[in-house]
Amino acid sequence: MLGYRLVLLFLTAVPEILNARANEVRSCVDAARELRDRGLSDIPEVRTPISGEHLRICPQEYTCCPSETEQRLSEESVRDLARIVNETVGYPTGVLTKARKRFQEFFLALLDSSENSLSAMFALSYRHLYSQNAALFSTLFSELRAYYMGGGASRLAEALSEFWAALLERTLRLLLPHYELSADYMECAGRRAEELRPFGDIPRRLRIQVTRALGAARTLVQGLATASDIIIRATKTVPPPDCLRAAMRMWYCPLCRGHTGLLPCHGLCLNVMKGCLAHQADMDADWNSLIDFSRISPILWNSLPQHIRLSTTFGSLRRNLKTHLFRKAYSLH
Numbered sequence: 001m002l003g004y005r006l007v008l009l010f011l012t013a014v015p016e017i018l019n020a021r022a023n024e025v026r027s028c029v030d031a032a033r034e035l036r037d038r039g040l041s042d043i044p045e046v047r048t049p050i051s052g053e054h055l056r057i058c059p060q061e062y063t064c065c066p067s068e069t070e071q072r073l074s075e076e077s078v079r080d081l082a083r084i085v086n087e088t089v090g091y092p093t094g095v096l097t098k099a100r101k102r103f104q105e106f107f108l109a110l111l112d113s114s115e116n117s118l119s120a121m122f123a124l125s126y127r128h129l130y131s132q133n134a135a136l137f138s139t140l141f142s143e144l145r146a147y148y149m150g151g152g153a154s155r156l157a158e159a160l161s162e163f164w165a166a167l168l169e170r171t172l173r174l175l176l177p178h179y180e181l182s183a184d185y186m187e188c189a190g191r192r193a194e195e196l197r198p199f200g201d202i203p204r205r206l207r208i209q210v211t212r213a214l215g216a217a218r219t220l221v222q223g224l225a226t227a228s229d230i231i232i233r234a235t236k237t238v239p240p241p242d243c244l245r246a247a248m249r250m251w252y253c254p255l256c257r258g259h260t261g262l263l264p265c266h267g268l269c270l271n272v273m274k275g276c277l278a279h280q281a282d283m284d285a286d287w288n289s290l291i292d293f294s295r296i297s298p299i300l301w302n303s304l305p306q307h308i309r310l311s312t313t314f315g316s317l318r319r320n321l322k323t324h325l326f327r328k329a330y331s332l333h
Contacts (some may be wrong), residue, residue, distance in 0.1 A: 028064035
């Protein structure tokens with residue numbers, strides 16, 4: 001007898017439960033209107049809730065979305081995610097790219113200015129003697145530019161050594177015009193140059209100053225390039241399927257339940273984006289390089305004299321920095 005009562009109670013309760021679940025989606029009129037506004041008017045409208053057994057992403061409950069609508073909304077969620085990521089990273093990417101370009105132009109112009117100033121000063125002081133040996137200095141500045149643009153440290157050291165060796169050879173021929181200096185003699189003089197120190201401590205000090213100046217500038221440019229590349233790679237990485245399904249559930253599954261204008265909470269957005277970005281762990285090495293750069297940058301900045309760091313405008317900063325680097329390059333005391 002008790003069993004019959006339980007069966008009767010169950011049969012009585014089932015329609016009420018189903019009606020209650022259906023009433024959760026009271027109407028699909030508002031959802032149909034928003035779907036039309038989103039350009040989905042070519043899909044037959046659903047005015048009353050239908051069974052959601054066909055759904056593949058959203059919960060399989062009563063819904064306002066047929067299969068085609070769910071698929072189209074899923075594709076739209078992919079576009080929305082890409083748009084949000086691109087808009088978010090667009091500004092910092094532009095800032096980093098512009099900063100790198102401006103500094104690159106500024107530093108290369110600074111090298112050109114240094115070369116021209118040196119050439120003008122030597123031409124005025126030594127006249128024809130300098131014009132005969134100007135190619136030696138032009139070659140040196142070409143090597144400095146090559147090192148700044150990414151050449152190896154060994155190339156810079158070799159270029160400086162060749163410069164001083166060639167300068168020593170030409171100096172000896174000028175000082176000893178009445179002697180026939182053989183190739184063996186020049187080779188011997190080159191080997192003994194470090195011991196004899198014909199130019200004093202100038203080669204060593206110049207090497208240190210040039211390496212520091214170009215190294216700091218190159219580190220800054222490479223750091224900006226690394227930061228920009230990391231951001232660009234983040235925008236081009238294809239999100240995993242789990243991320244796309246989560247984004248669809250967050251943005252459009254409420255619409256399929258008839259809830260228009262319902263925005264996801266901050267915690268849900270954060271968790272979804274964490275899952276979407278988790279697959280980018282392969283960029284850890286580049287990101288750590290950027291972090292190292294961010295630690296080195298303050299050290300490089302703080303090593304500058306105070307009057308440069310307190311420059312009130314970019315123009316004054318550029319002038320003060322140019323003067324400082326020029327003095328570092330040519331002041332050997």
